[in-house]
Amino acid sequence: MAGKPSSNVTELNSGHGHAGRNPGLPFEAELFGSLRINRSAVERRAATLGTRRSVKKNHQAAWLLRAISLIDLTTLAGDDTPGKVRRLCQKARRPVRPDVLAALGMSHAGLTTAAVCVYHNQIQVAVKALEGSGIPVAAVSTGFPAGQIPLELKLAQVRASVAAGASEIDIVISRAHVLTGNWRALYDEIAAYREACGDAHLKTILATGELGTLTQVAKASWVCMMGGADFIKTSTGKESVNATLPVSLVMVRAIRDYLELTGHAVGYKPAGGISKAKEALTYLSLMKEELDSRWLRPQLFRFGASSLLGDIERQLEHHVSGSYSASHRHPMG
């Protein structure tokens, strides 16, 4: 729970519900300093998220298609090449086999993934490959994944990636600031990234698997939102523990409280470890239950995933044909 809003924050509250980017707030430790998260209670709620709601048949197919439209299709490997990235971009444009889409009545729905996410060096290749599709390119930045480089270089990288055509920047926060309780430094860092992003959207990766406790996750979420994050994101996909439902609950509830306080809707992106269609459905249910349907759109929700799409494709074919599908029946990215 946040503390009492101070007067300057209360003024911001007058804009409740308006659209547009989160402008952030002046740094105020009181807003998050007393937050406490009860891990066991959060885990209990998380454990029933997948069992309290069930989507079946056509509803399930629709939800899975929706999940595809929310994927930041990602490749972040040392051996990424232009060829590999172009292939991925083609998959982002046409994520599902046309006959399956036709059977679902979705041929003309313009289904694509939400974005393609790459390292800086692949931005231009991706931008070119996605030309005319409207699919944005997201770049990971600021010394991804560990972020252990000087701040000037991080800022330079953000600017360079924006200049190269990335319209979304996924930065990693300095975990040290969280672990040492240096919230002001974290806030300043985020605010600087936001400024460097210009019109590009800022996603802040908390690397929750390295923050130690859920209370720290909640506090870091608040500081990132105060600093002007458009999205808060769990993980780089490179930590040993990435997106989990308990962590997601904590971050999503922070988003809810921030919205209540400021009227600004911040997006959420779980990343890493979500590879099954069923998990994706649970995440969507989480967003719908804890927030609302606005968070089932790419403006406010993304999956950071590479292998999730494959599983969804198989499930969709099963829905259409009644037979369990195989990976090789679906074009790879």
Place this chain on the structure above:
Amino acid sequence: MEVRDLFESMDYGSAPESPDRARQWLDKRKGILDHFIGGRWVTPAGGEYFPTHNPASGELLATVADGNEADVNRAVAAAADALEGWVAIGGHGRARYLYALARHIQKHARLFSVLESLDNGKPIRESRDVDIPLVARHFYHHAGWAQVMRERLSSYRPIGVVGQIIPWNFPLLMLAWKVAPALAMGNTVVLKPAEYTPTTAVLFAELCEEIGLPRGVFNVVLGDHKAGEALVQHQEVGKVAFTGSTEVGRILRRATAGTGKKLTLELGGKSPFVVFDDTDIDSAVEGLVDAIWFNQGQVCCAGSRLLVQESVAERLHEKIRRRMERLVLGDPLDKSIDIGSLVDPTQLERVRSLVETGVEEGGELWQPDCKVPRGGSYYPPTLITEVAPSATLAQEEIFGPVLVSSTFRTPAEAVALANNSRYGLAASVWTENINLALDVAPKLKAGTVWINCTNQFDAASGFGGYRESGFGREGGIEGIYEYVKPFWESRLSKEPVQQLPRFVPAEDNSDPGGPSIDRTPKLYIGGKQCRPDGGYSNAAYDAHGEVIAEVPAGNRKDIRNAVEAARKAEGWSSMTAHGRAQILYFLAENLSARTDEFVGRIVSLSGKADDAARTEFELCIQRIWHYAAMADKYDSYVHATPFRNVTLAMKEPLGVIGIVAPEEAGLLGFVSTAMPALAMGNRVVVVPSQHYALLATDFYQVLDTSDVPGGVINIVTGDQDVLADTLARHLDIEGLWYWGSRSGSRMIEEAAAESMKRTWVNYGLHHDWFDAEQGQGESFLRRAVEIKNIWIPYGE
């Protein structure tokens, strides 16, 4: 709907669980449910049947045998016949059957779940994920108790035929809670399921058939209160276990009074859900969903009374309302709903009417704008704020999805409000401050306290009430003791083992030596000697019938004063066990210093030889030492419940215990009964032996010199049965122990039904107070404590 449209709307749709297999099962039985007696399906003796309905739709599910006394007699006879063989196959033999039941329940888990939801109206998610897994767990756990009975309970034996009456809110789970420990300990069972929800008990009986459970070990008599009454009153039933309303519990307490039937009652509640300002509020909100919107709020331990710290009340209420807007009412078999149907239209009517009362009394009603399905007994989730303790809804159990809320300012006020209830089943405490949580939990009058969680259950942990929520525990070792009795109980004597001296009271009361300096025995109340309210005294005779003193004749008001003094002496209960031990040792020391005086008094009053009196006195000293020693050794433990938490089975003193000491046993009887109660932290009001009253009045002088705080021991001399009656009717004592006549025992148990105080009576039988088991030991200590299970999840 087309996928394309759903892609935009992102609705959940419905996800119905098929009832087909459950219907096939009912069809197989031709829609008729009969008794299961002696391993056979038996039609009702009276030939009558009644219908059971699906409360969500009103459709007929089955017709159910309407049991009567003849059916019950037959079932009890079958259970009695099966008893010897069931005991004889031993713990391991019984363990194998219980294990087989657990396995079979798991194999048929979905059928049980669907049937339960069809019959009761609860969401399939709950019957599937909560009820049935807990049922299986209960049989596994108790298979283990059967296995280790010989080692862990070597001085205990089964009770015999057990009659069990279970409610409709968790039909199969309550069956498991009752049947598993009973069978494990070698008892045989006659079960009477609730008339609204008989189906899963019948399916369970089928499983018993399937695994080859010996005939008569488990019997089901279906029906309504007629069958229940016959079962409770049956002479061959050695124990009655009941879960249901406090009103019916009271009837059962009175019906079994004086019969010697062991009784456990798990009754109603109005359990507080206490939220402090430093809590993880979103988690507390979710806790409330589990507390009051679980099973449509038809949960005896539902966290139905929200107490929230004033500084966060508005914020919490807002978050609760938002959460309530997401709750979905619907068909219990739909996997996407949160709240199903109440069990019956009469319950729906009751909830409606109570809510109306609440609003009339000034409560602020809020219900979400949700769809309420037609056709069933659906009631929407409801929040009523501004419900003061004086409001009906703050005191009465609603047994529906209705949360009432009020605020507090300080931890002390939270405790006071939480305890401002006749009930004491459970409580839930929400704070991130461990100091606060562990300070508050022991102060709450509740058998279960959940810290930062709610409605957690497990076979390894005891569950049961304080106050009018009933007595006895189900689950864990606490629950096991409810289904056994110590061998020594069977050795109690019909005649007094210790004899009172026989004499003819002397008629000439004049003292030939002239008046001595009069030492006047008085009552001892609140650490002070005081004259009896009535101003009367009774003659005290020595063993030859000579009057040697006048002893105060205490009356109702003296008992009232004594209880008030005991009530105030709370410091004794919160003192460390070590501290109490020190005082008891000191008491023994000071008593020992006056050996000759006390031995002389024993000789004078009993007519015993000096060495016999000395032996008795020495045993008194030893007994005080024993309980001083046990004060910090009969301690609490931690249950191994299967999730990340500490389930602390905390032994707490009952509070104030009235003790009517055995008439024939003099100082030994006084010490043997008062000391275990004191050692465990109780304050006592003792009505000592009338003949030996002077030993008690001598004794208080020792108390005065031994640092025993005032009010911890109060002594009221006088007519035992008259004073016992006042104690039994007193509404502010937690326990009453009585060693007297058979009719007195009956009176005590009957009168105790009003406040549900814990009673221990001798039914006119006599202990051998010199015997190590009958005069001292764990049985005494167990009666002196209440076990509170505190669930403390951890993990940062």
